[in-house]
Amino acid sequence: MARAKSDNVLLPHQTDGTAFLRSNKYAALFDEQGLGKSKQVIDAIGAEIEAGNLRGALIACPNGLKSTWAAEIERFSSLSYAVFGAGRKARRTAFRSLRAAFYVINYEAVETELASLRALLRFKPMAFVLDESHRIKTPAAKVTKAILKLRSDATRRYLLSGTPVANKPDDLWSQIFFLDGGESLGSTPEQFRSRYGSSRGYKNVDDLREQLSTFSMRRLKERTIQLPPKNASRVHIDLGGHQRVMYDKMRNELALWVTTLDGEQVLKQAEVILARLVRLAQLASNPGLLDAGYHEAPAKFTALDDLLTTHIDQRSQKAIVWTSFVGNIETLQMRYSQYHPVTLFGEMKTPERDRAVQAFRSDETVRLLVANPAAAREGLTLTEANVAIYLDRTFNLVDYLQSQDRIHRISQTRPCEIVLLLANATIDQFIDYSLEQKHRLARFVQKDSETIGPADLTLSKPELMRALLWPSDGSTTHDQPAG
DSSP, rough: OOOTTTTTOOHHHHHHHHHHHHSSSSSOOOOOTTTTTTHHHHHHHHHHHHTTSSEEEEEEEGGGGGGHHHHHHHHHOOEEEEEOSSSSSHHHHTTTTTOOOOEEHHHHHHHHHHHHHHHHHHHHHEEEETTTTTGGTTSSSSHHHHHHHHHGOEEEEEEEEEEESSSSGHHHHHHHHHHTTTTTTTHHHHHHHHHHOOOOOOOOOHHHHHHHHHHHEOOHHHHHOOOOOEEEEEEEEOOHHHHHHHHHHHHHHHHHHHHTHHHHHHHHHHHHHHHHHHHHHHHHHHHGOOOOOOOOOOOHHHHHHHHHOOOOIOOOOOEEEEEEEHHHHHHHHHTTTOOOOEOTTTTTTHHHHHHHHHHHOOOTTTOOOEEEEHHHHSSOTTTEEEEEEEEESSOOHHHHHHTTTTTSSTTOOOOOOEEEETTSSSHHHHHHHHHHHHHHHHHHHHTSSSSSOOOOOOOHHHHHHHHHTOOOTTOOOEEEEEE
């Protein structure tokens, strides 16, 4: 049986993690992003194959990480692997590789290949690994249902995620059901909500985190490895001119509508309200996203000019600019052409994405990456940069936490800077506040902290009006959720 490669050196926390995975039929490795979870599971499965307890592993991951997994398997193991490519023919080719030890497939293909995957898992004793397992946080999603149909066919089941509580504790149910079939957190989402609360707030959070601790392991970078510091700062920006007029008009219209709603109506209209809040975030970022006739320089772009001059021109650093809105990416790519920027966003094909990442990492003329957190938040190591600038953010906590740690992970040798651009008297301040509240609760559930965050994360009418009428002085009363 092939052994791990001789240059495969485990750090102490990875030795412990590998042993933990080997000793459990099902387990969750919830290490903070950047601590090398894939290496630990590759080593654990390789050791179990050598011991005769397993004959392979099926790894489900985001589509953009299939090539990353292939590279990691080659780097840390001498065992064979098959990657399920795009299209049915390519996937059938992978299925014919019955002697492979590792099979790597993207989440979206699991539903299509459900019968074949079940046959594969039943053909020989295999582990089933969910990488970035928060991808199955929604019980009603087709991908989640397909994954859960296969759980009982696997000899072992493992979860990998640095952000298992992606936005709220409910996100855990599907992931943990994959492991234990409902033994710890309930056999249905309704049982979970009955025990731990949901629509009006959370309860029994101490019990929830104790349940998790029986089959999960989580380590934080700050307590585990020596990394350079990661510092976060805010740049407060005043909107001016037509941008301010456009923002205030949309905000006032939304506020007027909200005043006509009672508390129950706010809950019922939550999705519509959230969409309109995101439109406000677009206006605070770049009105051109909503109005093709807008031609002024957005206030944040002017601030970004100065930041990139400082970090790229004066300090000779590579930089990453994160924006939640794909429409900004092309605009910024043209605006900063002197830095030969590459881009990452959801519509890119995997080969194109891989070329962009490789160019940023290895081409010294490429000084800037402009990316959408939703498309590039997971699995990538981008430590060639040590500054990440957020032009804007949405209410998605996992996008923010995962993306910022692309630069702060094993192999980083320089202090890292996280810079947030916040437009004063806009939704930006409330998004900042909301992300911190989510992060505090997540940290408590994950045992990162002994200080519990707010038990109620619902958007009530008072909170909504607070979001719309945030003070104009840029003041904040909370600490930065730097991850």
